Amino acid sequence: MFRLPALTDLRRFDADASGKSLGNLPEWDLSDLYTAPDAPEVARDFDWLDKACADFAAKYEGKLDTLEADGLLQCIHDYEAIDITAGRLMSYAGLRYYQSTTDSERAKFMADAQDRVTVATTPLVFLNLELNRIADDRMEALLSANEALNRYRPVIERLRAMRPHQLSDELEKFLHDQSTVGASAWNRLFDETMAGLSFEVEGEDEPLPLEATLNLLTDPARAKREAAAHALAGVFEKNIRLFTRVHNTLAKEKEISDRWRKMPTPQHGRHLSNHVEPEVVEALRDAVVANYPRLSHRYYALKAKWLGLDHLEVWDRNAPLPIEAPRTIGWDTARSMVMDAYADFDPRMADLAEPFFDKGWIDAGVKMGKAPGAFAHPTVTTVHPYVMLNYLGKPRDVMTLAHELGHGVHQRLAAGQGELLSSTPLTLAETASVFGEMLTFQKLLAGAKTQAERKTLLAGKVEDMINTVVRQIAFYDFECKLHAARREGELTSDDINALWMSVQAESLGPVFRFMDGYETFWSYVPHFVHSPFYVYAYAFGDGLVNALYAAYKDAPEGFQDRYFDMLKAGGSKHHKELLAPFGLDASDPAFWNKGLDMISGFIDELEAMEE
Template sequence: MNPPEWLDDHIYATPDCPAVDADFHQARHTLTTLSQLLNELPQTTDVNGLRHLLRAIRSCWTDVNRLVWNSQTYAYNRLSRNGCDEAAKVLLSRGQQLQATLAQLNKPVTLFWASAPEGQVRALLQDAELFELAYLIRHDRHLQDQRLSLESEQLIEGLSVDGLQGWGDLYDSLVGRLRPVVDGEPMGLAQADNLLAHPDRARRASAWHGIQAAWQAEQETVAAILNAINGWRNELAAQRGKTRRLDALDVSCHQSHIERATLDTLMAEADAHKALGRRALRAMASAQQITDFAPWDLYAPAPAAPSALLSFEQALTLVADAFAGFDPEMGAFARMMAEKGWIDAAPSANRRSGAYSTEYAYPPEPRVFLTFEGTMDNLITLAHELGHAWHSWLLRDLPLEQRDYPKTLAETASLFAEALVRDALLAATDNMEQRRAIAWLDGERAASLLLDVPARFTFERTLVTAREQGYVGASQLRQMMKSAQQQCYGDTLSQYDELFWASKGHFSITELGFYNYPYLFGYLFSLGLYAQKERAGGEFAHAYRALLTDTGRMSAEDLVEKHLGVDIREPAFWQESLHYVEEAVERLERLV
């Protein structure tokens, strides 16, 4: 079985097929109806009339949002496979413009819910259909004092398509066309990235230097992208914060549906335990007899690791069997993803690097993207992304608003899935080399989450502050990244990746900032869940499903309190999870 490719013809045949135009024509008709309904909102004051009107408005919003969601998912997926797909770029732009138009039109509803008297909100939410929005409405009302006038909010939405999202699109375009030269051979960025896990250190170094050279040639462009994105956010925060200026992290916490106290506790515990990440790297360096451990060694495979590459079918079987050992339906789901053509893993030209999971709004189908070349890292990445997809699948019958969960909780399902696969691999083998390879992956994960993520977090905090003072040039960005990595990695690296701000696409995501700590949150939270699994036994699969199903309709604090009876604002939960990290690092130290 070769690595599969997506089968998306039932969504659209091509980005410019007649069905696309027909859908956008229908969306424009629905927007006209929506506009007429919104004109009635200021004149409607009685509760029954408002309930009827708000239900009708929501129905129109849902119809258009399905198209926005589907068109952008389809276009982005096409561009991930081929960054030079011009028709997909056009469709992505059309979807973004439609999204902005919908958001502009819907602003009166957003402002209504944000500013309505509490008694009126309670009365309206007695309606069963409107009650589906209760959590999101309550969540948004926390930022009542950050709302601008209707005209200003609509202007922001309109300008954001070219004034903000365009910068993220530019970065994605760069990723698609970048061609690093590795040992004299030009290749796509995804192929070069995979070579960073090559067993030959010289080959890894060549790949890393090739990637560095490619990004160095574009560093001024990426610097402009980061400045534009962060400048936009800073100015928007200043305009919103006339009465109460929110810190960038407060905004991020609101987007992540966690409290600032939770984030502060999480990062403090990570900082207090960064020695675990450093121990993992030192063990890895010692095992490889490397005295000058470098960035290109961070994802090196274990010495004497099984050299045979996995076929995609072998990898899928390993993942599906591991999932099935926990929850048979989860295992069957993994196989279904491949059978239905919902995974795209075949290497291709102009392919973007990295991996992700996404989904269509209707029909509610997940999709997974990665570049599979048979390595153990590829296996774990497949498990990670299928964990995301399982999360989406569990929510498929919920309203669209409840299928949109925060990044903190999104990374929980993916990392829990990784843990299932690693434990299944450990349990299935007495072979010391295989056990060492699995322990190696655990150590690699510990180093990444306890060192790399905090370094990214520190860098972004510094960038946000520096951008308030003016433009931050490429040389300054390099120095800021070096400083952040020094703080976290210490002397475990012989040199630092000063261009990481360019090569790591998370910094150029326009929708939200600080897309770094959600991975740490998910890592430690998934370990906490895994501890619950070990204590609860076979019954935990149902509890786990229930927890994931609630992720789009309550805060992280309330979710954990409801399902686990724990307060994640306090250090105890995170410390228990970090105890499992310490055990993993000790296992690595013993085995190497």
């Protein structure tokens, strides 16, 4: 609980350096949370939180195993009220900070808020510990005796899955208390360092932030792409010692925590939090790796042919096709493209997305100091989500808008479950976002007027899917190797560079050559810092959506209602329950090949266009 917004969608660094002629890009209006850092409501809520947490501990600590069903239900409701207030405070502090991570006042406010919330909530640590000490038969009797309490069964079961890994009450309180100077402090150091970097790209009039520099890797001019790649490598190399220290420290901290908690693997904690079986993730990973040759290897060989090259350099990976006319898509056009696709699927979906544009729920522009990437943060169930973009008019930026709005729609629908049940495990959290992209892509594809336009759209979609599936599984393998190696001792920059390169050739294929300096490109991926092993959720979501979309096309009758029911469920159901109405089962190894077949089918069509 009480998390800062997660920086997400690192596969989408696709901005333009200028930001001109895009129209009126929206900024957040955070007043639905608080009107200002010094607003009286902020002080009021901090004071309320202090008292509510102390009162909660006085009322319930040491007594959970004596409560009857009604008493346990009231305990959960009291906790949810605390969760909402703490989440509201931290959402406001975090969103302001991500708008300008180099602003010292915003950084101080966030750090102070995090300290205050952490201190206030330390007395609550007993709750999970005592819940997990209740005997199985007694817990089952309590849940069975009260239908309202039984609604929280998924939350309680997820908590109790941590029982084998639970430490003493004193240790758990200590770890909670010192969290602000542990991983979160290193996260802040990473964020502020990355946001403060500037890159001098040959041919550019002024230094660029990371987002805009990465975007130049999609420039039509190959010389411009190459210059951007070398500028990135040069700055990453200058800062590599710091990034190496951050990764060493966080991986070691995780190893210590995992050892004390008796986690069997570094990935196990992520699987538990995602409420997904390790064998399901391994089936996904193995299916994707086995399909590298017919997906990324085959596509990039085709792309080299289109570009007239014998081999590709890393700066060619996201290059536009030679037949693709340079195009900048204004904000109003992007809005129409996405909203039309959403409305064609179901008007309810467009209605849920509309307020993001009209009520200040999106922050779209690229600004120096603003956090890179994109995310949708749900805040708390009594308010609404906020979407962050770095929009600069590329076609892929439109897909990012569709993606993040999908998250936002999902979060709005799931809010009806209440604070503890609304949060969707990461493996399913990407479903609505990737589905939103698919709807937008299919709408554009259906409107293609020429073979060249269709080819451009298909190629762009394949590249997005490769970035979502192949690249993210390669990232996952890199993390697995990194954490395994760190358990053997301190890693040098060269050690981490070598681990990074070990997954690049395997995933991208033999057509690639890798420039000197590319070995440092692991350093800018925030997921490795913020959320270890998060990245497989993207591949999970893409494979799931491909199978869902195939089910939609095969049997459209009633699909929308089933889809909305799935999104409304939030975290209240296991993935097996959620997918059963569609005839899908993620635990079936063959399931993942269905999604991969869709990518392969698009490549088949692209190859046929060459004949």
